Amino acid sequence: MRVLVLGSGVIGTSVAYYLARSGHEVTVVDRQPGAALETSYANAGEVSPGYSAPWAGPGVPLKAIKWLLMQHRPLVIKPMLDPAMWRWCLQMLANCNEAAYRVNKSRMLRLAEYSHADCARCAMRLASATTSARRHAALFRTQRQLDGLGKDIEILRQSGVPFELLDRDGIVKVEPGLASTQHKFAGALRLPGDETGDCFTFTQRLAKMAQDLGATFRFGVDIQRLERERRAHHRRAHRRRAADGRPVRAGARQLFDAHARAARSAPAGLSGQGLLDHGADHRRLVRARESTIMDETHKVAVTRLGDRIRVGGTAQLSGFDLSLADARRRTLEHVVTDLFPRGGDVSRAEFWTGLRPMTPDGTPIVGGTSIDNLFLSTGHGTLGWTMAAGTGRVMADLISGREPEISLEGLGLARYGRAASRQAAGGGLRPARA
């Protein structure tokens, strides 16, 4: 089958790889000159099934107000007149309860765990040469934060995800770089099954592996729109119309937008910032972290990737705005220097930002649509690198007409209502100008 994949980030490339492995004729289109040059370029590097959880949880609305008032705040909301954004916020609020949190987290864990298992057993190992054995640890600055872990731990237990609760001494044992700042935190949740790696290198290698299997990558091509091909009455009249009758002007982002709108659930763009600390000298790095450390107060992750330090975090609810704000940079710098005062040289860091399209319930959208040859895998939010392998495999299975190995319950557009149902739409989609 001929398959066109829009976007060569970690998700699109994983889908392309698994499709090519299934024998399909795959073409990947991307506006950038190479793979993984947008959001997948410099994320925090965590492959973290154990940390897979929706943002929407009980108590989050109150926490969000507190976050917004902090000096080094993990969350920024840029008020916009876009009704889609406000609809997204309302839907997210509706998910801020215990029952929804449990359901959403278990759905995310299902896909993340599948990704992890798949990564471990298949050819993606090659690309994971960059995935080090470094583990993930969530660091809590207050006892109150630790006490609030109950439901997460219960779900981790139920799902069989290994974890360790560490006191200060325990943390310093696994993270010697934190010895001088141990008075600043109360404890940590360590996830020994999680890993750390460079998503950019991974994606580039995976793209090469997909090419070796016959996939074609067309870079420097900006997708302007998609055209719907009507098959009804055996006519092949090309209509530039979406399922809802409006013109589709689709890049990956607009496409997601159009479908989310149809599903009454427009996701707002959530951007995140990262710092890439280059060339910190080796002596300093020895005193830097061993794991990925997630500072739960500021929601900033600090990761050591070989001789570099990656600091990623802070979220901005701001549509598709990718502008870099000095205040965000200061927050990232604050966290890394506060925890690891001699860990690296932030003045030499590159500052970067990427989008994290997120659904209101946190779970990505993976599966078919009401257009019979259009499939979506998007909305991975803060966990696209973690969920990439499983997403690619599930998508390849679906497109190939095979039964995926995991249940797709709650992963598709169906959970958002009418646009979800794969009712006959009377036609398929074809690229208008690729």
Ligand SMILES: Cc1cc2nc3c(=O)[nH]c(=O)nc-3n(C[C@H](O)[C@H](O)[C@H](O)COP(=O)(O)OP(=O)(O)OC[C@H]3O[C@@H](n4cnc5c(N)ncnc54)[C@H](O)[C@@H]3O)c2cc1C
């Ligand atoms: C600061 C930060 C830290 C993060 N940390 C982690 C982490 O530690 N672990 C984790 O699992 N996830 C993390 N994430 C999330 C993860 O990086 C994303 O979920 C993932 O990269 C999304 O991959 P993608 O392929 O969907 O999107 P992208 O990587 O953005 O790929 C989309 C591609 O589509 C192309 N494209 C878009 N529009 C068009 C168009 N009109 N025409 C042609 N091409 C187009 C783009 O050029 C791009 O290459 C983080 C994200 C951020 C921002």
